[in-house]
Amino acid sequence: MNPNIPTRVKLIDVGPRDGLQNEKQPVPADVKIGLVHRLQDAGLKEIEVTSYVSPKWVPQMADNHEVMAGIARRSDVRYSVLTPNLKGWEAAVLDKPDEIVVFGAASEAFSQKNINCSIAESIERFAPVVEAARAAGIQVRGAMSCTVGCPYEGEVAPERVAYLAGLLKGIGVQRVDVADTIGVGTPRKVQRAIEATLKHFGIDDVSGHFHDTYGQALSNTLAALELGVWNFQSSVAGLGGCPYAKGATGNVATEDLVYMLHGMGIETGIDLDRLVDAGAYISDFLGRKPQSRVAVALLNKRAG
């Protein structure tokens, strides 16, 4: 097998933020805190906790301060938060995140529909946020959505990904996610999006973020591993369905990813059993099964 494949992978669990943000039923802050605690107990070293967006748009994240204040933080865990603009940043910095995330799109149409401005305008909006964060010594990650396909434009060319990556690099963003937001990517397309990103960022600063809507997330992960990518985002219990396809899967489940990586002899530092517990905890609260084939199989096995 390809010698580029890393021996160690770092996972960023985005469940508490990206996973829960579209949940219709309110999730109390203490349940979110309980989830973060279980994730760090399972060995996660990076957790995307919440966002500082207007509660008018994302009511589920209105408790951002309460959640951040309630976490028994560990020095070896990085807690990141989404800050779409200067107002969000000003609220976020009071809660001392280790990293902030700005959220851009490789597709013009998606940028317009999702954050209501062009890609270039979004970069202008992020620039002062990035500057302030860097001045405060806080790391900045740029989420690049729709790097393979867009619900409005269809296929997205690698050149568009390179363009966005270049803009983010230009304003001081330190690392980026290559996200397949609607899960339409397949191994070669995902590799091209990553290669486009590598024109502006080093391999250590690029993470893969794949959705499982079409069941492709793990093969896309394998394809990314073969390019040497060793940072990946995923969501415990597959939290965060796909808002573009009712009843369909969104974020790849952290459990499924960990199972593959461990099976390949790749170290993650994560205890799969405790991770399954964390996923069961939030899934029980939400009143549904985990959206993770590994979790379902292992929970069935435990039940005997």
Added chain:
Amino acid sequence: MNPNIPTRVKLIDVGPRDGLQNEKQPVPADVKIGLVHRLQDAGLKEIEVTSYVSPKWVPQMADNHEVMAGIARRSDVRYSVLTPNLKGWEAAVLDKPDEIVVFGAASEAFSQKNINCSIAESIERFAPVVEAARAAGIQVRGAMSCTVGCPYEGEVAPERVAYLAGLLKGIGVQRVDVADTIGVGTPRKVQRAIEATLKHFGIDDVSGHFHDTYGQALSNTLAALELGVWNFQSSVAGLGGCPYAKGATGNVATEDLVYMLHGMGIETGIDLDRLVDAGAYISDFLGRKPQSRVAVALLNKRAG
């Protein structure tokens, strides 16, 4: 990406046989025939139709003759059937299959529990079947189950796979499936099982058969493609749950596999939309959603 990856792949849909055999509710012969017709209309060139096993053990396949007789057969489609012993062969040959399948296991414990004899004994039992089929000019495939893991023994060593492959080759079996019957395989383990098989069979005579119980089937397929494997087995709508884990997924869905292959620019000759229709047809009959992420996403999209 790896230059071994083929430009064309042939899929063998095992849904009508392997998929339906464990269904509790009776599926009438005309529904099975309707499924086979829809699969060939979608472009499948190999279909595993039924088995000739005692109806005492597999009541769902008791209509084997009726199903085989009812298919409007095409000269460019290969119809295969499972024949576990000489009695099965004698019944099967009357229905003129293009290929018969004998079903062995790489794990001793699985062989004992599943077919009630040792691996060596199973080979003795298959030998006259293979001989008769070869004499009649009918092709013989050997299914090798538990090539990565076994529900009773745990991990299965590649040497066990090579041992079984050698025995099958020795009695005249022409091609073999490397099956991950309980879906515990991950890319490197699957590659080792395939490499072990390649000691006895050429690359054109080896097919991959992966289960999605732990969501690993597509990444395992990608790993197999990288070794040059270009024959794969799958089941439309993911028919055939995993009998070893209640409620868990079994066979990888043909739809998910086709989506990945087409996305990679690999030709299959299959029309994905018609394949989704075939899966919806049998899933509607069974009163459940297709166990295919692609089918669910595309059916949601159609519903708008």
